[in-house]
Amino acid sequence: MNFLTKPAKVFTPKDHGEQRSQRDPGGSTAAIRDDISVKDGAGEAHTQDIELNSLEFDTDDSRIQSTGFAAQDTRQRAKEGSQPFEESTESRTQAFEPADEDYENAAPDDGAYRDENGRTYPDGGKAAWLVVFGCFMGLIPVFGIVNSLGAIESYVSKNQLAGVSQSTISWIFSLFLVISSLSCVFTGGYFDRNGAFRPLIVGILFYTGGLVALADCQEVYQFILAFSVLAGAGTGILMTPLVSVLATWFFRKRAIATSIATMGGSIGGIVIAPVLRKLYAEIGFKWAIRVFALICFVCLVVSLFLVKDYERQAVDPFKSRWEEAKWYVSSSFNWRYLLEGRFMAAAMGAALAESALTALATYVASYSLAVGNSESTSYNLIMVTNAAGMFGRYIPGYVADKYLGGFNVTIITISFAVLVNFVIWLPFGRHIEALWVYVVLYGFSTGSIFSLTPVCIGQISRTEDFGKRFSTVYFLEAIITIPVLPIGGALISDGSLRNYNRFIIFNSVIMGVGVACYAISRYLSVGLRMVKF
Template sequence: MHQSTTRVSKLPTEERGLPADDGEKVLEDELTYPDGGLHAWLVVVGSWCAMVCAFGIWNSVGVLQAWLATHQLAEYSEGNISWIFSVFSFLFFFCGVQIGPLFDRYGLKPLVLPGSVGFVASLMLFSVSKKYYQFMLSFGVLGGISGSFIFTPAIACINQWFNTHRGLAIGVATTGGGIGGVVFPLVVRSLIYKVGFGWTMRIVGFICLLTLILAVLCMKTRFPENKKRNGTIDLSAFKDRRFLATAAAAFMLEWALQIPQIYFTSFALYKGVDETLAYQLTAVLNGASVFGRWLPGYFADRVGRYNMMIVTIGMCGVFVLSLWIGADDVDGQNLELMIAYLVVFGFASGTGISLTPVCVSQITDIREYGTRYGTMFSFASVGTLTGVPIAGAIMRSQNGQYDGLIVYCGLCYVVAMIFFVFARGFSAGWKIRIVF
């Protein structure tokens, strides 16, 4: 079995928040990572199952928004409806400020089990909702909080099993979100006119229940819980300029990341695309992102995680500001240009989910990963909360046109790339050939 080594601080065992009698064992375990083998890859399988559910739904919110905007919530504006899904995304990431440290302190199961129950319950309650506040409470609030209890531990546990191949492992796990983002829109579109909205969402809930049971059975941690770790945000992390620049890049990514997910179905309908096909375009985007999650992760372990992020995030900005805005400039629909944009952008944007956690782990002591990861995404979640409504406000100010929204999205990706460049420079220097 291949094992990799990593540097561990030589602090006394008690100062590192570890039981004194386990000190030597923990130090030995942390000096070697399995980086493969049955147990390690079963953890990846479990994380993949968790991602199918949690991130699969997160990737499908555009279909749900388009449906609510033309049916149950037709009297509300797109901007108002988008708040339901913005709150979901905000809580999905913001709750990591508590869940990350709780993972360090208590481990995996005490978080994932209640999170799984809550997430399935949110979908069942969402299926019977009729009023705006019911959709907000069931999906936006309960779904967002519960999803964070699944997502954060699912990512954190992989870091305890992989080091050299960490980018590949997390990339493979996060393809589950892309698969879910393909499956769920197709399930919704194929069933919703046959069995209705309520039963369609219940079927989605049962699929999530199955994947979460498998996730709980497969995922596990390697290191003992850090009982001295408290459940608070680690503001001292922002004194590290590498972490500060990475967090700023993550913020800009979250400002932009869900805009294509949420608005492209509506954009396609606005451009005159057939309703059935318009709902399937989200599946095209998520299908392309499957390859964009694991393949760049594979190469990132060889050419550098930050290097790969800079390239792919820069590509996202270019594709938004060329292909998507080009499709908007055409009178009527240009389906070929739309699909070309979805494929190349979907591929490039996959690293925004799969490699950001790996970048954080590269500049973090693994025993404090949950805390720092939660701290970063609690900051970035403000971008998640505000990005989509800002895009909606821009669209309303232009009387429903999309060009301003598209430019805003593209510029967010460009600024995110610049912050990743600074983070890389602060960490490893400014020479282009450096692998980092």
């Protein structure tokens, strides 16, 4: 049993073969005792009990969330004892054990899982992990460019846009993030209905086309059209299928699978910044961006061939084009989701935390230059941040799956990020030794923000609605991001240390509010109980 899981009160049925459940005083933890009749070698029947502890019941939609198994597989026990057995119960809880044929066909590693709606998740196997690798390859450029915005911002602000104010330059990157979030919104409903293939095709064309156009930009409006609009739209269109498709393959291992896939973003951040710096010096900005676009294109084509949906439910065809258009518009942003308190709080938490994280990552290289560090050191800071983020994606993802749950880990890691902002960066950032320590700790603590956001949303969503609800989160993020980077650029203003400190405080407060929103969502889901969630 999970060490954080509150033991549930067990209700023992009076009659053999009967299943009953009883809530504890908190109202949302239950235990089920299931009597199984097993015959020994002499043919005498013995009753064995299985406890399923810590089942969390969502009173709103009767969804069953597993927070830890105390049960053992009676089939395996019988097999090990070389004893024939029979089940005295005709009905088993489908949320935990699929039918034998589905179980065997779905997952070669015997890790299949069936939810309360009868939907099967392989939760492993060669095909599932190939999809994870495909998502990993696709997210190298998608999240990699988001993690390396500082490598582009610091160069163009000193070269092509040297005479332009910092607040104006910040609009290029703010609009990039806004448009990537909005395009992610409009992809969600389409993905839920049609799958990943077509969005990937469109996203690849937009993304690589935007980067190729970026190479020739000289004016602010050109950067906005090529990078913010075209590449930004491609980023968002690609993000939804590359993240959401994992929810169709994994349930219990969703956090670790998502963490491994999003590690591609950290790899991209590690590679992109130093590669661009080297290419800037050797072949100039134009060809550096073109080479970068080619590398991204290769990664995305690999993901196109590997990323597949596991199972898509049959849908009725639309009666008309108008009905189809109306459905896609309405499904892109469903305001009714925001009436659900715990979803609204989680969505706000994700939007605030991710927008603040991106703003801080965008200006860390410029901050380093402002306090007197070399350009090489400033780019290396970005690389180290992403390297630490790689461990920050995997380790928290493993802990979330195995011990604590997505919400608990997210609250802890974002809180730690806020702490290191105030304790290390703000007072000691002008010292290079402290700045190195900061980027390691900050990179590790924020690495899980992008990877665990879909996990947290998935915990409070049905799988068939995941794409639309994930898109709704990014709609809120788009709204919040619109002012965050321009305000940050205005606070930085002339680039003095005093103004950078104001920028750090501003974004740290936003992250702190994001933590509070996640905590509220957790409270609305499971209360104050110390459970895996």
